[in-house]
Amino acid sequence: MDQGQLQEIDQTVKGWLRDSRKFVLTKMAEKLNVAEKSSRKDLVTNVDKANEQFLIERIRQFSPDSQILGEEGFGDKITETSGWVWVVDPIDGTMNFVKQQDHFATMIALYIDGQGVLGYINDIMNDDLYSGGPQLGVFKNEQRLPAPANLGLADGLIGISGPLILRNQFNMQIVAEKSAGVRAYGSAGIEISHILSGKLNGYISYLKPWDFGAGKILAETLGLSVTTVDGKPLGMLSSDFVMVATEKAQRDILPIVG
Numbered sequence: 714m715d716q717g718q719l720q721e722i723d724q725t726v727k728g729w730l731r732d733s734r735k736f737v738l739t740k741m742a743e744k745l746n747v748a749e750k751s752s753r754k755d756l757v758t759n760v761d762k763a764n765e766q767f768l769i770e771r772i773r774q775f776s777p778d779s780q781i782l783g784e785e786g787f788g789d790k791i792t793e794t795s796g797w798v799w800v801v802d803p804i805d806g807t808m809n810f811v812k813q814q815d816h817f818a819t820m821i822a823l824y825i826d827g828q829g830v831l832g833y834i835n836d837i838m839n840d841d842l843y844s845g846g847p848q849l850g851v852f853k854n855e856q857r858l859p860a861p862a863n864l865g866l867a868d869g870l871i872g873i874s875g876p877l878i879l880r881n882q883f884n885m886q887i888v889a890e891k892s893a894g895v896r897a898y899g900s901a902g903i904e905i906s907h908i909l910s911g912k913l914n915g916y917i918s919y920l921k922p923w924d925f926g927a928g929k930i931l932a933e934t935l936g937l938s939v940t941t942v943d944g945k946p947l948g949m950l951s952s953d954f955v956m957v958a959t960e961k962a963q964r965d966i967l968p969i970v971g
């Protein structure tokens with residue numbers, strides 16, 4: 714795809730995200746309708762669903778031949794990744810959205826024939842949009858982000874999801890101990906945005922395709938490694954234990970997870 718076409722798609726998606734942010738902020742001011750999905754720790758709200766519908770309508774109008782993978786099920790059932798595939802997480806960090814009205818993001822990714830092309834993480838309450846891809850570079854709003862410093866595990870903060878630390882899965886308590894400190898923000902999008910801007914040097918969590926679709930494109934564009942927790946390539950349509958990290962931190966973590 715030429716640069717002009719890519720810029721045009723980028724501007725279009727940014728427009729959707731600006732409108733969707735306003736939509737979410739408006740809906741937040743009304744009473745939320747909260748339901749449990751698989752458990753009391755896995756919530757969905759009317760805003761997750763409405764925002765996914767809002768974004769999918771726009772994607773379908775803009776590119777009717779694409780496949781769309783959306784967390785709340787308003788997209789397509791996808792079994793293969795050829796052609797254009799959009800990945801949508803309407804509210805990433807729904808628990809934070811419900812309990813804090815803060816620390817959540819809207820995420821969109823575009824893959825073409827399985828290759829990451831454009832990724833977007835919109836941190837709604839800070840009004841910070843992380844965007845870009847391999848042909849454009851990575852931006853926080855209008856500002857281009859440099860590759861983060863390649864710090865080892867001991868020299869930075871690491872994000873690890875609560876359940877992984879509590880169960881000490883993959884020796885995560887040792888990983889936490891060897892880092893400068895552990896953080897758990899409760900939104901994959903927010904955590905990955907912190908790696909892009911150098912505030913964290915790694916993040917490990919069990920994730921589904923819509924949790925890492927956008928972040929993977931942005932992180933890899935900045936030279937970060939995005940793999941399974943044991944260092945294997947990540948399937949675009951599969952859920953897995955995912956590690957996003959600087960190269961050095963990844964090298965330090967792999968022998969610990971075994």
Ligand code: IPD
Nearest residue numbers: 804805806807874899900901919
């Ligand atoms: C969740 C968040 C959370 C991660 C979970 C995800 P959701 O996304 O990203 O940080 O630990 O695995 O499911 O369901 O709030 O979009």
Ligand code: CA
Nearest residue numbers: 755756784807
């Ligand atoms: Ca969810």
Ligand code: CA
Nearest residue numbers: 802805806924
């Ligand atoms: Ca998510």
Ligand code: CA
Nearest residue numbers: 784802804805
């Ligand atoms: Ca979600």
